[in-house]
Amino acid sequence: MTVYRTLLSLAIPVAVLIAAAAWVPRATEFPAALAGLGHYAVWIVLALAGVVSLAFQRGRAVLALLSLAIAYAAYAHYLQPGVPEDIVFAIFGAMCLFVPLNLAALSLLQERGLFNRHGFGRLAVIAFQVLLAAWAALPGNRAAREGLYTEIVGAAAATPVPQLGIAAIALSVIVACAAWYRTRSSIDLAFAGAAIAFGAAAHGVTTPGMFAIFVAAGVLILAIGVLQDTFRMAFRDELTGLPSRRAWNERLAGLGRHYSIAMLDVDHFKNLNDTHGHDIGDQVLKLVASRIARISGGGTAYRFGGEEFALVFPGISAADATAHLDALREEIAGYKMEIRRADRPGGDKPGKQRRAGRNAHRTLSVTVSIGVAQRGGRHDTPDAVVQAADKALYRAKDNGRNRVSR
Numbered sequence: 001m002t003v004y005r006t007l008l009s010l011a012i013p014v015a016v017l018i019a020a021a022a023w024v025p026r027a028t029e030f031p032a033a034l035a036g037l038g039h040y041a042v043w044i045v046l047a048l049a050g051v052v053s054l055a056f057q058r059g060r061a062v063l064a065l066l067s068l069a070i071a072y073a074a075y076a077h078y079l080q081p082g083v084p085e086d087i088v089f090a091i092f093g094a095m096c097l098f099v100p101l102n103l104a105a106l107s108l109l110q111e112r113g114l115f116n117r118h119g120f121g122r123l124a125v126i127a128f129q130v131l132l133a134a135w136a137a138l139p140g141n142r143a144a145r146e147g148l149y150t151e152i153v154g155a156a157a158a159t160p161v162p163q164l165g166i167a168a169i170a171l172s173v174i175v176a177c178a179a180w181y182r183t184r185s186s187i188d189l190a191f192a193g194a195a196i197a198f199g200a201a202a203h204g205v206t207t208p209g210m211f212a213i214f215v216a217a218g219v220l221i222l223a224i225g226v227l228q229d230t231f232r233m234a235f236r237d238e239l240t241g242l243p244s245r246r247a248w249n250e251r252l253a254g255l256g257r258h259y260s261i262a263m264l265d266v267d268h269f270k271n272l273n274d275t276h277g278h279d280i281g282d283q284v285l286k287l288v289a290s291r292i293a294r295i296s297g298g299g300t301a302y303r304f305g306g307e308e309f310a311l312v313f314p315g316i317s318a319a320d321a322t323a324h325l326d327a328l329r330e331e332i333a334g335y336k337m338e339i340r341r342a343d344r345p346g347g348d349k350p351g352k353q354r355r356a357g358r359n360a361h362r363t364l365s366v367t368v369s370i371g372v373a374q375r376g377g378r379h380d381t382p383d384a385v386v387q388a389a390d391k392a393l394y395r396a397k398d399n400g401r402n403r404v405s406r
């Protein structure tokens, strides 16, 4: 399932990059009168992506787009025939370094919006880069220009991209992919995709249309990343990664004629929170949720709220669902969870003891109670089935917990 989701996430940026590569040879087929349209197309795509990112308050995406927009504007103005060579080299060298480094940095930074001191600070960094590039383009600053083209290895160049730029692009792809692996946020993957797209744009800076097409591809990848992330925020629960209550409501509205529904509640969870703290409670919820997500019998799990989960089994009876739910219940009850002990900052214990405490793990176990009901008889709407499952859950609690009731 996760492998499937990983491949699906990768498919979008890869498809955009392939489409861009296929488009490049055709870029010159347009009549001259239409060629200028491509230039406007890049700005239109940039504007749309910018509006979407601003509307969803994805500050990191806005800054990545700004960085690409500046690079594209610089390309359109300065990387053109007739511009003095010094200026061309300074601008190109600077963008090959700064754009990927910005993408790498943004993938590591936390989302903090744009219109606050964090956002302004990040904007200031990009403004400073523009000044540095302009400074390197001044006739007297030959050393700065040569610095941008420092050779790390002595290999023959098969690309106009300076070696520092290649290193920065490779770094940003690795860093952004690592960030994506950690956060599973589509925007982090989009940063990696945008870095590859920018690398291709820079590599093709002398090929007609190639820079514009690949910058547009990078912008598109970022915009899709923003939309995917927003979708995820709306329909996925942040703590457990399970589909959320909103997704549950939509699923109920779309159910067919044969299904069973189960409501699951962690037993004595308030006790666990009170004894071990809310942070550990959260860790336990995450681990329990990861087991619930792997329910068999074709069931799908949702986080209903708090320590309550809901499951739907299309096409099977409550009796059949019970077998799968009982296996799940047993698995959870026998699951010894390794829990990180919460760090206690500012504790007055000696450092050695504190360090030992930080590395110490403890194991915890919890049980769950489950109520299940099927559609049919008096229970002919999803709401009625949910209520019946809820009643069954109360019976499971009353009968001593750690059990499945119908």
Ligand code: GH3
Pocket: 265, 266, 267, 268, 269, 270, 271, 273, 277, 278, 279, 280, 281, 282, 285, 305, 306, 307, 397, 401
């Ligand atoms: P029972 O066996 O009857 O279900 O007992 P219980 O303590 O689990 O029941 P109750 O519904 O009274 O308490 C649920 C507790 O779950 C309350 C709250 O402290 C805790 N809780 C709810 N949501 C979260 C969460 O997101 N994180 C953590 N750590 N605790 C949560």
Ligand code: MG
Pocket: 265, 266, 306, 307, 308
């Ligand atoms: Mg509860």
Ligand code: MG
Pocket: 265, 266, 267, 268, 269, 270, 307
């Ligand atoms: Mg409970």
